[in-house]
Amino acid sequence: MKNILCLLAVLFIYTAASSQNSLAGTITLKNNNETVSATVYIPQLEKGTTVDFDGNYELKNIPDGNYNVVFSSLGYATVSKKINFSNNQTVIENLQMKESAVEMEEVIVSTPFHKLQSDNVMKVERVSTDDLNSSGAVTLADGIKNIAGVDLITTGTGIGKPVIRGLSSNRVLTYTQGVRLENQQFGDEHGLGVNEAGVESVEVIKGPASLLYGSDALGGVLYLNPERFANSGETHGDLSSIYFSNTFGTSTNLGVKTSGEKLKFLARGSYSSFSDYKTGADYRVTNSRFNEKDLKTGVQYLGTKFKSTIRYNYNRSNIGIAEEIGEQTRSQDLELPFQEIDNHILSFDNTLFFNKSSLDVKAGYLFNDRREFEDDPATAALRLKLNTFNYDVKYNLPELGKFETIIGLQGMFQSNKNEAEEILIPDANTTDVGVLATSHYHLEKIDLQAGIRFDSRKIESEATRNPSDTDFIPALEKTFTSFTAALGAKMDFVKNISARVNFASGFRAPNLAELTSNGIHEGTNRYEKGNTNLSNEQNFQADVSLEYRNKHIEFFANGFYNAVNDYIFISPTNEMIDETPVFDYLQNDAALYGGEFGFHLHPHPLDWLHFESSFETVTGKLSNDEYLPLIPANSLRNTFRVELHDGKTRKFSSAFITLENTLNQKNVNDFETRTGGYSLLSAGIESSFQLQKAVLKLGVNGTNLTDKQYISHLSRFKPDGIFNIGRSVNVNLKVEI
Structure with a gap:
């Protein structure tokens, strides 16, 4: 270091x-x-x-x-x-x-070579956080479920884990500030730990991305792009606040940024607080309240041979742990039990420019301090401290004709420590090393991209508890290795029609919980037993994407088949320990398949009018024909949207109405139950006004406007019959200078 x-x-x-x-x-x-x-x-x-x-x-x-x-x-x-x-x-x-009439394209950052989406070999979904907020999203995680092929495992409104085409937890990797986010993501009740303030956009890679990111990117990547610095010679400031009627919640953030010709600076702080959410059945879910403080800052220096960016993010989340429907209150004060989580992210992003090539060096330090208070608000019953240092070095070779090539070295050093009575996973160290090479070949009507990678992960854990105890965890030392590869092509052989075909392999090494667990996991009410004999999950996925565009309409069809060898899953044993059901971690081959289909109508010259429709489906099965658990139900989403860009004072106005139909989920695992379908209606309107040097933005939106009583198949409250959030009317105000 x-x-x-x-x-x-x-x-x-x-x-x-x-x-x-x-x-x-x-x-x-x-x-x-x-x-x-x-x-x-x-x-x-x-x-x-x-x-x-x-x-x-x-x-x-x-x-x-x-x-x-x-x-x-x-x-x-x-x-x-x-x-x-x-x-x-x-x-x-x-x-x-x-x-x-086609909406403005952005550069895709999560894949190499910094291409526009129309030039990118991989299909990547991208959405701005402004669009997420205008749709009524309570949190960043809540917003991304609106992206086709993406869903959310929720624990109330305060905790959400992304699901990409049926895969979640350690199979989906999150990147923020250009470094991989590590925050004990193995836990079902562990959320992202990143606030949407200071995040400009979200990119989603749907499929194996181990070639670019190593272990844990087997199912895909959620890539959070931080907000840009101001243009040279400019200074800007903004203040925004959102009110959520359902939870009587508020979210406020303030940002400033200024840039000279070489030196740039920005800072942003936010605070959010929410009471227990109200369901469509007119009761509040006791202790589902939460609050969040977030600070982001960054400095960038750009010289003629060297660019350096330092960013820091501090996030504290206090999240209530809902256990039963009890006292009905609008209070936002924390009650036992609750989690208190500190997340620190320090990133260094540096580029050295040569005449025809460049060297990128990224390094990140992350500290996650997770505390759970059960009986005493002053003493944590569970405390996990996770220190992570990761690095990413890539050399962009000089272009050779139509070839662009990148070679890279990535790695991670991680230390996990317990500092409380309860122990879910033992103290352990993890070391990752990966080397990769990838090339992009550009022709007039076809782009090709290919790459190969080798990874090694070493896990060393200490013995935990007394060897004579039932819940003793022995020491562990294991090394997992893997080769991964990817090959893809984008073709524009016919006018207005483009096709993408991608083949990629990915891998995931078992996490500490899967290898070493031996005890009651209070968050899931299970006695979990790890399996030290687990091997890598290894998958191979084929993706096909077709797009048609003209000035009136766009069609897309994405299909995938994902074969996962040695898929790790947890299964009941029909045993009981301390009156708690025992679950084991097992492995079996699995397959997931499905896709996303839709169209976007924007008839020219009525470019202000938009109608969007999308359908998504995924099915997951083990090789013994049993369905995988926590697979999202099929859904159909229709949006009618109007956008107006004119006027000297009123700069922009938009309105939308969305109907989301979620179908019955009948394909369930043996320890799941079926989930009925439901329809959710949402709508909103917003405008921005130029007031001398300031821009004022006003917006009102509503979610679940019919106050529907429903339970999502991916809600962790489903076994208790607790409904999801009911109607919420949200008001947002933003001033930019």
Whole structure:
């Protein structure tokens, strides 16, 4: 760690004598040369600007190298151009943009090579947090379930775990600030631990991503993009607040950011507090209340040879543990039992630019302190401390003709310690090392991408409790290794039609709970026994995606088949210990299959009118033909949306109405019960107004407007017959300067 910091310090200093390039030009509308209010952005440098009233723009302080420059504006086709900068030159790029009814494209960050979605070999879903908030999402996790193929295992409104095409927990990896998030995610009642404030957008890779991210990305990746720094020479501030009627909850956040030509800074703080949620059956779920404090800050330096970004995030979540329906109250004060969780994330993102290549060095330190209070609010019955250091080094080789290639080294050092009476998993250390290589080959109508990777994970745990005790956990030392590979192609052989075909393998090493558990897990009311003989989960998935686009309509169809060897699952044994049912961890081959299908109608010239419809389905089975547990039910989602972009004072207005139909879930595991279908109605309206130098945004939305009584198949309250949240009317206000 010390050596890495010294190296970064040396690289930080090495910028003074370097050359400086710039990019300038004009952006106008094709055919009539009218000015277009566009943004010019270089993703690899995180550097951008907007055109002035005359259509002119200029970007200074650009290091030598080849960069994708993205020109974008709402209502116009996004353009991405590869431009070479060298020898202290000013590149002139005059661009004419075409009007387009297709929504503005963004650069995908979670996959390599920083491509627009239309150029990306892998199909990646991307949604902004502004869109999640406007839909009435209570938390970041609550919002992502609106993405096709993504669902949520919930414990009330305060805890949500993402499910991607039927896979969850340690099979879905979360990245934030460019580093993998580690927060004891093996637990059913452990949420994300990341607040949506300061998160610009969410990207979802649906399928094995072990090639890029190693173990635990077997089912997919949830990639959280932090908010961008301000453009050079600009200073901005904003204050927003949201009120949720159902929980009498409020969420408020304040942010400021300022940027010079080389040095940039931002900071954001937020606080949220919610009382017990009310169901459609007109009762409140006792102790489902929670509150959250969050602080994010960052500093970036961009020289002509070196870019360095440091970000820090502190999050404290206090979450009530609901056990039964009791006292009905609107209080937001915590009651026993409850969890108190501190999450610290410190990330270093550094890039050294060469003439035709670059070196990316990322390092992250994460500290997760999880405490559970049961009988005494001053003494934790359970306390887990998790320290994680991870690193990611990638070298972007010089382009060879149409080839772009990346080689990389990734790893992690992790230490888990218990500091309370209750022990779920033993004290342990985990060490990961992975090496990878991936290439992208670009032709006029086809893009190919392939890669290979090798990983090793070593787990060492200490003996826990007395050897004569029934719940004794012996010491463990095991090493898991795996090769993974991926091959994909994107083809544009027919006008307006594109196809993607991807084949990928992934793996997941067993986690500590699966290997070493031996005791009662209070959160699940089970006595869990680990299995030290468990081996890697290894999967192979085939994805096919078809898209059709014209100026009136878009169609998409995504299908997948995922074969998982040695799938790890927990199963009842029909034994009882201390009047608690005993569950064992077992392995068997499994398969998951399904897809997402839909269309988006935006008839030209009525570009303000949108109708979107999507259907998603997934089925999971073990090789003995038993259904896998916690598989989302099939669902159909229809949204009618209106967007207006005009006026000098009113800059933007939108309204939507959504009907989500969740079908019966009859394909259940032996220790699950069937779940009935239900329909949820939501709607909202919002507008933004220009008031001199400030922008005021107002919005009102409602979720479950019919106050439906329903239970989600993925709710952990389902065995107790407790309903999900009922009607909520939410009001949001935001001021930007």
